[in-house]
Amino acid sequence: MARLAVRKAQYHWGWDWGPILCPCGPWKPVRLEQYSARVAELKVDYKLDSDLPTVRGTITTKVDGSHDGPVIYRLSDNTMGIQGAMLSVSSSSNVWAAEFSLSNPQLWYPHGYGSQHRYEVTVLLLKKQQQDGLNQPTQCHEHGLSQAIGFRKLELVQEADHIGESFYFRINNVPVFCGGSDWIPADRFTPRVSDDRYRSWLQTLVDGNQVMIRVWGGGIYEADKFYSLCDELGILVWQDFVFGCGNYPCFHSILQSIEQEATAAVRRLRHHPSIAVFAGNNEDHQVQESFSLTYNPSDTDSSSWLTTDFPTRYIYESLLPSIIAAEAPTIPYHPGSPWSFSGLSTSDPTVGDLHRWNVWHGIQEKYQIFDTLGGRFNSEFDMEALPHLPTIKHFCSDQDEAETHPQSRTLYFHNKADGHERRIATYLVENFRCVTALDAYVHLTQLAQAEALMFGYRGWRRQWGEGGRRCGGALVWQLNDCWPGTSWSIVDYFRRRKMAWYALRRVLGSVAVGVKRRHHDWSVVHARPAGRLAWECWVVSSLMREMEAVVEVRFVSIDTGKDIKPTLRRERVRVASNGTTMVFDGVIDNRVEEPHVLAARTWLDGELAVAAMDTDWPQPFKYLDFSDRGVVAKASISELRVTAQKPTKGLMLEDRDGVNLSDSGIDVVPGDEQVIHVKGMKDGDEPLRYRWLGM
Missing domain, CATH: 3.20.20.80 (Glycosidases)
Structure with a gap:
């Protein structure tokens, strides 16, 4: 409770993801400023017209100290070569303001929706005109301040x-x-x-x-x-x-x-x-x-x-x-x-x-x-x-080998969440077959989190x-x-x-496909599978235009890797802009159909490369046999090509320092080669290690 009366970072007193380490003292640069006048505050208030063609606003400046010269304002855009200057008369109240209007402004957008355009606002406090040695008037500024701004219309709806x-x-x-x-x-x-x-x-x-x-x-x-x-x-x-x-x-x-x-x-x-x-x-x-x-x-x-x-x-x-x-x-x-x-x-x-x-x-x-x-x-x-094994070995480096196991005191100390052992164990035992090796345990906890x-x-x-x-x-x-x-x-x-x-x-890709069967709570029916389960497939898009897509769903046996019934495929699907498009629905009849994966893929506007994919599996994974998956990974320094003879869950690659991966934790179904692009590998480097569920 003592932390509540101290205006400093509250996590210094410890949280359920971090230790109690409470530093004190200055933690930012300390400086002494001396001035006769300075810009104490620069404020830009603006409003965009409803259909965004014009931005109008006011730049307000507050000045500390004594200033009796003019104030210069500039609104500039160096990227487009635009520069404007506005001059206002001095004010005894030490507050100056200048109005501006800009037609067809370049706007600021979140990434994926447009550019991140910014303008520069500058204010200068000018001294009164003086004569130089050639009897020419000169001006110099006492103090100035600049800040970048981006014009955007933002609403919390x-x-x-x-x-x-x-x-x-x-x-x-x-x-x-x-x-x-x-x-x-x-x-x-x-x-x-x-x-x-x-x-x-x-x-x-x-x-x-x-x-x-x-x-x-x-x-x-x-x-x-x-x-x-x-x-x-x-x-x-x-x-x-x-x-x-x-x-x-x-x-x-x-x-x-x-x-x-x-x-x-x-x-x-x-x-x-x-x-x-x-x-x-x-x-x-x-x-x-x-x-x-x-x-x-x-x-x-x-x-x-x-x-x-x-x-x-x-x-x-x-x-x-x-x-x-x-x-x-x-x-x-x-x-x-x-x-x-x-x-x-x-x-x-x-x-x-x-x-x-x-x-x-x-x-x-x-x-x-x-x-x-x-x-x-x-x-x-x-x-x-x-975390990944290299991170665990960082804080276990001074311990003997006996501490590098899932239930060690060192690992326990490095988790500050109350009841974490019981809760991690609950979700693992509900969904997966138990493991004791640390690398397999890391993989299961990361797979549970990802799922x-x-x-x-x-x-x-x-x-x-x-x-x-x-x-x-x-x-x-x-x-x-x-x-x-x-x-x-x-x-x-x-x-x-x-x-x-x-x-x-x-x-969260700009276009993503989803496929899901209705949840069946196995814990309340003592592991009996549902007789029939509805399923659905949809496409979501954040793009601001309609797209035409091909969408397909396969039904792949987990035991054999064979398709148990014909693929559903729909051409020329009109994917709604910035929305959701339902594509397929159906029913899984567990009384006559063997356990299988729903594997969905989509292609956009006739492109050859798959735009997005998704899989849906019978739950929980612990009831499924993942032995003998027939995984083959062909590695080069720039990519890893993965195939499997039977559906494979959660293939996770080693996270190696200096190496960047385009994907990891992937699902692989037969007939669908997955390509993971790799940056940072050099000739002679050992291939990246990997593991999948049940390996």
């Missing part, structure tokens, strides 16, 4: 519908499904995170087809470089204010401190086109629910909230929104994450955003039904997995295009780690990508 109320983002009139990740500080000691590490992490997000990152409220307001890279790379940022999992005190002096902190943070970040929303906190309203603290949605007297046993409501529903209204009125504000606006429950699936933790936490549902557990925007969910997140993301992205934007986005907990350990990260501390990262990359 919350409209009543047949479900409840929508929750999705629209950028430049384009609805965007926000598939992405949650972000924690990238190190226990934040000064160690260099600009290069920031770039590597955020490029990993883009390479994974993810479009949004949520800066979590238990960490920090990230470095300037983080946000400028998001601008450059086209990543939308969900920015929490830094409050996490607590009932924060609200005595007078700390409220003053919080107001200064939040105002400074908003002023620093508001010009970044990547900032999509400010959220008041992480899970603090869930604390109110968990401890039955006072919360009356109909009580609108904010001063009265300070006298209750849940005073922190005042921060999120009064103080912070007033700061946003004053400092960044065009950026949406959301009181917390999760937050429903219904005032009834933070787990309301019909409105607001949702943290879906009934897989892993809570009642520990089967991960196969993840897609049925979501809401309008799923801002947290996940499954744990061990769980695939079931969630695949279904939620399908829902984006169904029923009026039923699901507006999904942010996996979490992208990264702050130390080498086991957690919910999909990329570990050393930026080694787990199988889940590749699974999400496939699901």
Whole structure:
């Protein structure tokens, strides 16, 4: 509880993915500035016309000190050779403003939707004209400030519908499904995170087809470089204010401190086109629910909230929104994450955003039904997995060989989640045959995580295009780690990508095909298979134009590798733009059909290369025989070509430093050669090792 009264990174006190290491002292550069006048604040307010042909706005400057000369403003675009200058007269109030209008502006888009165009805004404080030695008037500036901005029309769309109320983002009139990740500080000691590490992490997000990152409220307001890279790379940022999992005190002096902190943070970040929303906190309203603290949605007297046993409501529903209204009125504000606006429950699936933790936490549902557990925007969910073996060997390097096994004390110490052994074991024993070798155990935990997140993301992205934007986005907990350990990260501390990262990359492609049979809960019927199961196949697209596609579904025996019935194939399927297109449905009759894989593929506009593929398997995997798969992998320094005589699940390649893979954790069916492109291998290097389920 002591952390709640200290305005520093809350994760320093430990979290369920990181150790207790609480540094103190200055952690950013300290400098002494001397000036007679300086630009203290530069603010650009603008608005795009409804159909985006013109942007109009005002540049406002506040000046500290005494300045009696003119102020020069420039709005420039170096990439297009455009440069404009606006001059305003000096003002005794130390506030200057200049209006501007720009026709047909180049707009900023998230990656995959358009370019990330930015303009440069510059303000210069000029001294009064003086005479030089040739009696010519000269001007020099006392101080100046520049910042890059991107013009975009951003809306958080919350409209009543047949479900409840929508929750999705629209950028430049384009609805965007926000598939992405949650972000924690990238190190226990934040000064160690260099600009290069920031770039590597955020490029990993883009390479994974993810479009949004949520800066979590238990960490920090990230470095300037983080946000400028998001601008450059086209990543939308969900920015929490830094409050996490607590009932924060609200005595007078700390409220003053919080107001200064939040105002400074908003002023620093508001010009970044990547900032999509400010959220008041992480899970603090869930604390109110968990401890039955006072919360009356109909009580609108904010001063009265300070006298209750849940005073922190005042921060999120009064103080912070007033700061946003004053400092960044065009950026949406959301009181917390999760937050429903219904005032009834933070787990309301019909409105607001949702943290879906009934897989892993809570009642520990089967991960196969993840897609049925979501809401309008799923801002947290996940499954744990061990990191790759090189990361484990990093923190086991000084131990004897006896510590490198799945139940060692060292591995236990490097997982801070309560009950993690029991929960990992539950999901493994429910779905897979037990293993004891560490490399096989790592593979199973990563496969379980990849499968769980695939079931969630695949279904939620399908829902984006169904029923009026039923699901507006999904942010996996979490992208990264702050130390080498086991957690919910999909990329570990050393930026080694787990199988889940590749699974999400496939699901979030610009075009993706999905195939799924209806879930049959084997645990409540004592392992008896269902007699008949419905199945469906669909295509989702984020492209802003209709596409013509070929879609097929094969039915491949797991035991023999033979097709048990004719392939379904449909030509000239019209794939809806930015939506979902249903293609096939049918019924599996387990009474007469042997266990088989549904293998779906799609090709676009007559292209020869497969655009996307997906497989659906009988569940759970532990009931299936994966022996003798007939896997053949032909390796060169630039690619790996994989074939199999029988359906093969979760073929994971070794994650080797300096080697980049186009895919991993793949499924292989007979007659469908998979090609994995490899970068970074050299002549004479040992071939990459790999394993699959049941190997």
